Amino acid sequence: MGRVTTRRRVARLTLGAGISRREDTLVVEEPLEIRVGGRSLAVTMRTPGHDVELAAGFLVSEGVVTRGDEFAAARYCAGDAGDGNTYNVLDVTLAPGVAPPAPALAREFFTTSSCGICGKASIDAVRTQSSFNVRDDSLRVSTETLVSLPDRLRAAQDVFEKTGGLHAAGLYSAKDDELLVVREDVGRHNAVDKVVGWALTHDLLPATGTVLMVSGRASFELTQKAIMAGIPMLAAVSAPSSLAVELAIDAGMSLVGFLRGESMVVYSGAQRVEQQPADQHRAEGSAA
Template sequence: MAGRLTRRTKVTRFAPDGTSTVREDALAVEEPLEIRVGGTSLSVTMRSPGDDFDLVAGFLVSEGVIWSADQLVSMRFCAGTDDNGLQTFNVIDAELSADTPPLDVSLERHVYTSSSCGICGTASIDAVHKAAHFGHLDDASSWTGELLGSLPDRLREGQKVFDRTGGVHAAGLFDASGALLCLREDVGRHNAVDKVVGWALREGRLPLTGTVLQVSGRASFELVQKAHMAGIPVLAAVSAPSSLAVEHAESAGMTLLGFSRDGGFNAYAGPHRIC
């Protein structure tokens, strides 16, 4: 896995005294992935190769297309080659069950989605609530501040690709005891979350009641939205949330933590779950 996610390159390192040395460095690989449903192109996203089926499954959950494992009949890599005629594995076609609601044509973006962009084009919190199959999150689970404060370090311990490149985000799903259920890394923070959600869908775990999603970056609106769509009651981020992220978390019944580092954190929404 790490071999596909990283690539070696030569760099020239300049020191403060003006001297320079040439050495090898590891880069995080970034490639496009086209997501199709029933042969119809839905989106193109820039991502780290690997766990691509999880990424597609999680993307479909985040967009409100599916919410149960039995709705996702199959996924397959489609023909796609590079300039040398080699298979790129950069196109995936998903087949949905016959009883899955028809795909909303407004979701067909046919646009490029960068690795820093999640649900570009979602106009309002109300639009997300309408698509959220699990509705308002009334999960009554609670966590100690000590446990929640320990999650960033537990996430960091599992960031193997970050150790090599320093260039990827991470998302980790933890249960009520603090056990790590799933960790994914990606150049896009929204992709890392989609890969975790997709893993959970394929394992038949949705909705993800009684869990915490710890992410390595900031808590943007799209990350709160993705957690909401998967039924995750608690989202914690090592950096700051946005104003819209806080508003969405409050209206969705979620607990949102920011600046989760060094054993402490700020609770921006849902402090009632912290004991």
């Protein structure tokens, strides 16, 4: 397995203090080719680690699998160049009877770590119909809990503490009041795929009663990935896009953005956000 971090000699400059040379820790970024039944499906730039979860989550996002027993196995194999096993090619085996991805799904381009759907023909092509309905999910989360999630996510970001160069995603269970899993990656969509893949392999899909917490912005793609996994709420520390909000409203998913400090903006599904008595008092005072 490739390394998650690497060390490089760098020059640090500070105004008025000159230059110093030292070792710096960098996050590793390498390509991963995902194959299904020996056929290439996609290449993504990712941080090595939890690659099986990444592949599993990607297949959930594309509507190929919805249950853990549909994802039979995955193994690393050598690339086409004959350069041996570099742990950058992962071949997935689906369970008998599970239809393989349609040939049209094959990505004949590199999926970058910052954009998972670049190159798709149209927005309609990524509005994949989810097997799960999040509209009727009975999740309720207090504002106090929501404002605690960014710090809880950050506390679990071990590699970020060393490099400062990773996105993170975590799956919070309202029933258990805990972050079930946290994953880091140079690509925000990869971090989410790893979380969704973890849920798939632990037979937790649909992920009812959960919140997907992400360290960056809420894009259309991340919203779609949450819906495809049956997650009823997406919370982000930064802004959502207009398409993300439209998709969340259409699907009946709760979308929370700018979750920072003691404030947030609820863009859809506000019925799932339960105000504390102090919040209600302030809201009533503002209305008056």
